[in-house]
Amino acid sequence: MTVINLPITNYQLPITNYQLPITNYQSPITNYQLPIIMTTSVKETSTHPSGDKRLKMLDATIKRHQYQQDALIEILHRASELFGYLELDLLLYIAHQLKLPPSRVYGVATFYHLFSLAPKGKHNCVVCTGTACYVKGAQAILTSLENTTKIKAGDTTPDGEISLLTARCLGACGIAPAVVFDGAVLGNQTSETVCEKVGEWQNGTK
Numbered sequence: 515m516t517v518i519n520l521p522i523t524n525y526q527l528p529i530t531n532y533q534l535p536i537t538n539y540q541s542p543i544t545n546y547q548l549p550i551i552m553t554t555s556v557k558e559t560s561t562h563p564s565g566d567k568r569l570k571m572l573d574a575t576i577k578r579h580q581y582q583q584d585a586l587i588e589i590l591h592r593a594s595e596l597f598g599y600l601e602l603d604l605l606l607y608i609a610h611q612l613k614l615p616p617s618r619v620y621g622v623a624t625f626y627h628l629f630s631l632a633p634k635g636k637h638n639c640v641v642c643t644g645t646a647c648y649v650k651g652a653q654a655i656l657t658s659l660e661n662t663t664k665i666k667a668g669d670t671t672p673d674g675e676i677s678l679l680t681a682r683c684l685g686a687c688g689i690a691p692a693v694v695f696d697g698a699v700l701g702n703q704t705s706e707t708v709c710e711k712v713g714e715w716q717n718g719t720k
């Protein structure tokens with residue numbers, strides 16, 4: 515097998531007039547170099563050129579899907595699992611690997627509310643705003659949480675403790691309104707119960 519490591523330092527996306535719908539985005543990674551590896555077979559390398567094992571695992575997922583562009587959502591899910599959120603550089607990397615326009619990858623990542631483009635906090639609270647939850651008071655719950663945490667949905671508190679997110683439907687409509695606390699779905703929630711839970715996080719008692 516021949517492995518070619520491309521030390522790409524001035525990588526230019528093959529799109530000349532692409533404009534991300536973000537005008538003031540600042541990536542926390544200023545000298546990120548696309549860890550591009552081109553192989554003549556699907557044999558895995560022992561370490562990823564970037565040194566980041568998560569990228570190696572992401573590459574394995576992409577290879578398992580045989581670089582299929584229609585596997586984009588599965589690959590974004592895996593990336594989200596591995597990194598916790600989908601940073602812009604990561605989206606560009608996936609776009610490059612799948613030979614997709616960055617605008618397409620960015621569009622999919624922002625369309626689905628379970629994907630986050632910002633770092634997630636130590637604790638995550640996902641409020642379902644799907645129809646069943648909405649009619650049972652999800653908006654009031656979300657507003658209470660925003661007031662308690664002093665952040666908006668989609669953001670993380672400055673101390674990195676709590677991320678507040680929304681989802682369209684958790685598949686738990688029978689117990690609406692539903693809220694996910696660190697991966698655990700709780701039903702029949704109220705403003706009082708969710709704020710009590712988040713209060714425990716803020717006080718460090720949970």
Ligand code: FES
Binds near residue numbers: 642645648685692
């Ligand atoms: S609408 Fe909230 S769980 Fe389905």
